[in-house]
Amino acid sequence: MPLPQTEIPGRLQMQLAERGIRMTGPRRAILSVIETATKHLDASQILRKARTVDASVDRSTVYRTLDLLKRQGMIDELDLMHLNGERHYYERKTGHDHIHMACLRCGKITEFVSKTFESLKKQLEGECRFHILVARLEVGGYCSACRR
Amino acid sequence: MPLPQTEIPGRLQMQLAERGIRMTGPRRAILSVIETATKHLDASQILRKARTVDASVDRSTVYRTLDLLKRQGMIDELDLMHLNGERHYYERKTGHDHIHMACLRCGKITEFVSKTFESLKKQLEGECRFHILVARLEVGGYCSACRR
DNA sequence: AATCGTTATGCGACTAAGTCGCAATAAGAA
DNA sequence: TTCTTATTGCGACTTAGTCGCATAACGATT
Ligand SMILES: [Mn+2]
Ligand SMILES: [Mn+2]
Ligand SMILES: [Zn+2]
Ligand SMILES: [Zn+2]
Numbered sequence: 001m002p003l004p005q006t007e008i009p010g011r012l013q014m015q016l017a018e019r020g021i022r023m024t025g026p027r028r029a030i031l032s033v034i035e036t037a038t039k040h041l042d043a044s045q046i047l048r049k050a051r052t053v054d055a056s057v058d059r060s061t062v063y064r065t066l067d068l069l070k071r072q073g074m075i076d077e078l079d080l081m082h083l084n085g086e087r088h089y090y091e092r093k094t095g096h097d098h099i100h101m102a103c104l105r106c107g108k109i110t111e112f113v114s115k116t117f118e119s120l121k122k123q124l125e126g127e128c129r130f131h132i133l134v135a136r137l138e139v140g141g142y143c144s145a146c147r148r
Numbered sequence: 149m150p151l152p153q154t155e156i157p158g159r160l161q162m163q164l165a166e167r168g169i170r171m172t173g174p175r176r177a178i179l180s181v182i183e184t185a186t187k188h189l190d191a192s193q194i195l196r197k198a199r200t201v202d203a204s205v206d207r208s209t210v211y212r213t214l215d216l217l218k219r220q221g222m223i224d225e226l227d228l229m230h231l232n233g234e235r236h237y238y239e240r241k242t243g244h245d246h247i248h249m250a251c252l253r254c255g256k257i258t259e260f261v262s263k264t265f266e267s268l269k270k271q272l273e274g275e276c277r278f279h280i281l282v283a284r285l286e287v288g289g290y291c292s293a294c295r296r
Numbered sequence: 297a298a299t300c301g302t303t304a305t306g307c308g309a310c311t312a313a314g315t316c317g318c319a320a321t322a323a324g325a326a
Numbered sequence: 327t328t329c330t331t332a333t334t335g336c337g338a339c340t341t342a343g344t345c346g347c348a349t350a351a352c353g354a355t356t
Contacts, residue, residue, distance in 0.1 A: 022323055022332060043313075058335045063314060079227060081282070086234075086313065086343065101278050112276055116268040121287075123264055129292035130249050130258065134229070137285045139269075144277035170303060170352055191342075206306045211343060234314070234342065298356090305350070313342080321334070326327100 011035065012074060012092065019072065029053035030065045040078060040089035040109065066090060073133060081140040083107050097121075097135055103143035110143060159183065160222060160240065167220065177201035178213045188226060188237035188257065214238060221281060229288040231255050245269075245283055251291035258291060 012031045013023060029050040033041070041049070043062055050057045069075040069090075078089040081102040099117060101110040117137065124130050141147075160179040161171060177198040181189070189197070191210055198205045217223040217238075226237040229250040247265060249258040265285065272278050289295075 024322070024333065026334070056335075059313095060315075060336085061334060064333080077230075082225075088313090099272070101272065101276065103278075104281065110276060110278065112272065114268060114271060116264060116271055120262060120264045120268055120285075123262060124247070124249065124260065124287060128249065128258060128260055129295075130251075130287065131290040131295040132287055133252065133290070134288040135285070136287070137268075137283070139272060139278065139280055139284070140282040142279040142281070147277075147279040172304060172351070174305070204306075207342095208307085208344075209305060212304080236342085300353105300355085302354105303350105303352075305348105307347090307349100309345090311342100311344070313340100315340070316338090318336090319334105320336100321332105323332075324330100326329085 012069075015074060016072070021068070021072075025054050026050070026057045026061045027065055029057055030062060034069070034075065034090065034092055037091070040080060040091050042087040042089050044087070046090065076134065076136065078136065079138055080109055081138060097137075099137045099139065101139045101141070101143070103146050104140050105142055105146040108143050108145075160217075163222060164220070169216070169220075173202050174198070174205045174209045175213055177205055178210060182217075182223065182238065182240055185239070188228060188239050190235040190237050192235070194238065224282065224284065226284065227286060228257055229286060245285075247285045247287065249287045249289070249291070251294050252288050253290055253294040256291050256293075 012035055013028060016027075016031075017023060030046060032053060033046050033049040043059075043066065046066075047057065047059055047062045050062065066075065066077075070077060073093060075090050075092050076097075078091065078100060080089050080100060081104065083102055083104070084107075096113055097117065099112045099114060101112065102108075103110075117135075121132055121135055125132055160183055161176060164175075164179075165171060178194060180201060181194050181197040191207075191214065194214075195205065195207055195210045198210065214223065214225075218225060221241060223238050223240050224245075226239065226248060228237050228248060229252070231250055231252070232255075244261055245265065247260045247262060249260065250256075251258075265283075269280055269283055273280055
């Protein structure tokens with residue numbers, strides 16, 4: 001379902017412009033990597049790919065840009081159950097959140113959109129009077145192929 | 149709702165024994181820290197507290213024990229939105245999971261048990277044929293006191 | 297109680313992820 | 327163009343977590 005290839009390229013760039021945030025070469029490179037990603041990428045993968053666009057991009061710029069995008073609510077940060085290593089993964093945020101399921105045996109990541117999840121968030125907003133900016137549901141276990 | 153002081157001390161120790169896992173001094177110290185915790189602790193806090201019981205406990209033993217307890221499904225690991233720093237937090241697992249909400253302004257962590265969350269997990273098990281071992285829902289935003 | 301295979305430990309050196317201060321550079325408004 | 331301010335690369339640093347190894351402790355068995 002997710003990782004929407006479906007959007008206009010340059011959308012992230014446009015959103016930043018709308019908010020009066022300065023656009024730079026490194027940022028353009030990093031944004032394009034995130035926009036065209038077909039899977040969840042970690043910071044060092046984003047760096048590597050961004051460097052194929054602009055060879056001068058530095059690691060700290062990647063982290064600073066990821067922070068910016070997080071603060072702007074334009075990307076989500078994931079653990080994916082830290083199946084190997086402690087790195088975090090990133091994906092751009094779309095209108096509807098989705099759940100991540102990570103298979104502890106084969107490592108497969110499955111994504112799932114659920115109306116119940118939306119209700120649950122509504123419940124939190126209402127009953128707890130909590131204003132949600134990010135909601136991250138990650139599940140670990142065995143996928144349909146791996147559970148015996 | 150959370151962090152159940154209500155249980156028999158030594159319960160974790162008993163569960164490990166049942167599974168034929170060797171008990172040692174350092175493990176007893178670490179288990180007692182986790183059992184008597186009144187808030188979410190990170191690895192270095194667990195180390196510090198465990199050392200007041202058994203001064204020889206080493207950092208790597210803490211990590212190895214946390215890994216063991218995770219594998220045994222006896223504790224949960226949390227990010228708590230990485231409000232400051234990258235450390236992970238731990239709490240013992242009880243029968244019913246709960247949701248963690250982290251206020252991005254004041255840092256307050258709120259816990260919440262929800263029947264809807266339970267239904268959602270059932271939905272994942274059914275519709276996705278996914279066998280859930282861990283489910284972690286973490287929310288970031290503004291708590292009732294902080295949203296204006 | 298003494299033996300003994302196995303598992304766990306402390307130590308220390310290491311990796312990997314992420315941060316930060318700073319001087320140099322580039323945006324973009326005027 | 328000029329000028330202010332935000333951003334960058336660099337490099338040194340911190341912090342979280344890992345790993346190999348020699349030693350020690352567990353606990354089942356005699
Ligand atoms: Mn994490
Ligand atoms: Mn909790
Ligand atoms: Zn699988
Ligand atoms: Zn608050």
